[in-house]
Amino acid sequence: MVNSAARKLEKERIDKGDFPKEDISWSSVSLSEILERDNRLEASTFNINRDHAIQLLKNSKYELALLGTNEFGFKDCFYGPRAKRNYLTNIDNTSIGFLGSSEMLDIFPNPVKFVSPDNPMINSLSLTEETILISRSGTIGNITFVNKSLSKFLVSEHAIRLVMNEFPGFVYTYLKTDVAQNLLHAEKFGSVILEIEPEAIKNMLIPNPPVLIKQKIHDLIIDSYCKRDESNDLINEATRILIDALELPPMEDMEKEAFSYSEEISSFPVKLSELNGRLEGNYYTTVVPVIEKYLSKNAELFRLRDKKITDKIILAGVFKRNYVQKGQGYPFIGGKEITQLSPKTDKYLSYITHKKRYEKELRVKENWILVTDRGTIGKVVIVPKHMENMAISQNVLKIAPKIYPGYIYCFLNSDYGQLLIKRQSYGSVVNMIDNSCMGDVQVPILKNRKIVEKIDSLVLKANELRYEAYKQEQKAINIMNNDVLGL
Structure with missing residues (x-):
């Protein structure tokens, strides 16, 4: 009964009125469509993008299933x-x-x-x-x-x-x-x-x-994810070699060595000469000197800011963003997306408005190291080739290594490097770390340079595999869009 009434209404001419097409997105919806969509009335259920997607599918050269x-x-x-x-x-x-x-x-x-x-x-x-x-x-x-x-x-x-x-x-x-x-x-x-x-x-x-087409796309995705696995295996191997070469005991053993426990609280003294202008309790955790003691056993310690190992550490300033359409600006990536193989963004910074800031503070290059600097602190990423020249937000520190980028990434990404990074954080509501504090992080460069070079090579190979994995996934998506959907 209702369906027959719906069909009758659809045959009748309905005056939709004049809508300001430039100001809002709108479309007409028939009663039968509402019934087909389980009587849902949310605007999103009948949006123009959905209708456009269905029309594209109907226009594609292959049958739909x-x-x-x-x-x-x-x-x-x-x-x-x-x-x-x-x-x-x-x-x-x-x-x-x-x-x-x-x-x-x-x-x-x-x-x-x-x-x-x-x-x-x-x-x-x-x-x-x-x-x-x-x-x-x-x-x-x-x-x-x-x-x-x-x-x-x-x-x-x-x-x-x-x-x-x-x-x-x-x-x-x-x-x-x-x-x-x-x-x-x-x-x-x-x-x-x-x-x-x-x-x-x-x-x-x-x-x-x-x-044949379904199999081709499927195989590209399987191979892409196999390369990601291989990449992760190389990073795990590099980390194992690093920890073995530094002769680092498990973190639990270091904590036992560091702390002397009383019945009520764990306490330790701090010399006035060790204050470094910092009064936060987390900065003076005594496991840090223990870690640094072990790090110096087979390696020379460098502050990350040392010009012998790092060219610069960039902390971008806070700025008003002028977003534009895709193709008219720099792809803008936040700290949440940098850990993904193919960061997805719908934000683009204007070429005109942000060119100087982009060149000075936001642009990244292959094999630079990124570290999230607020909120969730210490996520470490080495920039793959396909992320080069993207604009990375001010919530991420950009480290331009002068030597051994893969090795430095490997240490900063390890449990020991993570503790040294997070020790430098400050703040009450939202924790932060700036370029100066990041520059204070100690990085051990092994005295045996052949091991350093091996670790560096493994990580850089892993980064190349990520680029290959990205290319294969993009190839699969292009086949889907061009050959299957006909876009």
Whole structure:
């Protein structure tokens, strides 16, 4: 009855009125469309981008199919249950890292939260390789692919798991396109925190090209993620060689050596000559002198600001940003995105307004080292080739090494380097570290330069592999956009 009434209304001429097309985005919606969309009335459900995406799919040269049907069937599409997580305070070799839907995007996942292997939520939040992960709340539609590196960890219930029967690399690539993203975002709901459900992915339209094309795109993604694994393995190997060469004991042993415990509090004296103008308690943790003692055993210590090892450390000033359309400005990346292989941004700084600041403070070069300087302090990244010339925000310190960039990155990214970085932080509400404090961080250059060169070479090789992985993923996306979607 309602459907027949809807069809009758659609035949009748309805006066839409005059809308200011330049000021707002608008479109008409038929009653039958509302019924087809489960009686939803949110504007986002019927947005113009969604309609445009569907029209592009209908105009593509290949027939369309639905995810979850015979052509693109999946074994499962779900997200884990909410559960009490009971994070561990004492970490050992059996502890399992726990990642959020933002951290899962990192090329080198480095969890800060851990749970016990006996935790009952492990089965529901664990991962299998070649699973597609889609962030479902807050920032919606971030996509990643589970490789060997990521499969070691748990990922929160804020990520939908999509396990395909075949060609997961093809589906992953499609979900990263603007067309699929517009379809996903049309399914979001909520007022304060936006969300999507697995039903947003089930029955999503997807082009169905010949098997040869699906296989080609799938293989490119698999190879891209294998290169990321290889890159991470090289960095882990370089870190192991560094720690062995420095003869560094586990951090727990250093802490036992550093602290003398009383029944009520842990305390230690600080000489007036050691104050360095700093009065914060975290700056004077006694494990730092212990670390530096071990570092100096087989290496020469340099302050990071030393011109023998570093050309400059850049702290960009705070400035009013003039954003422009893509193609009219510098891609602008924040501290949250620098840890991803392919940082995605919709922010572009005007070529005209920000040229001088870009050249002086924001532009980065290949093999520079980036360190987040506020909020979450100490995330360390070595700049791959495809990130060269991007504009990086003032929330990230830029270090231009003069020698051994891979080696310096390897130390700063280690547990010992991280402690020395975070020791330099200051602030009450939001912790920060500036270029001066970063310059105070001690870096050990091994006396055996052959080992230094080996570590440096391993990390730089890892960085090259990341560039190769990036190129392969971009090739897959270009095939999807050009040959499949016909954009």
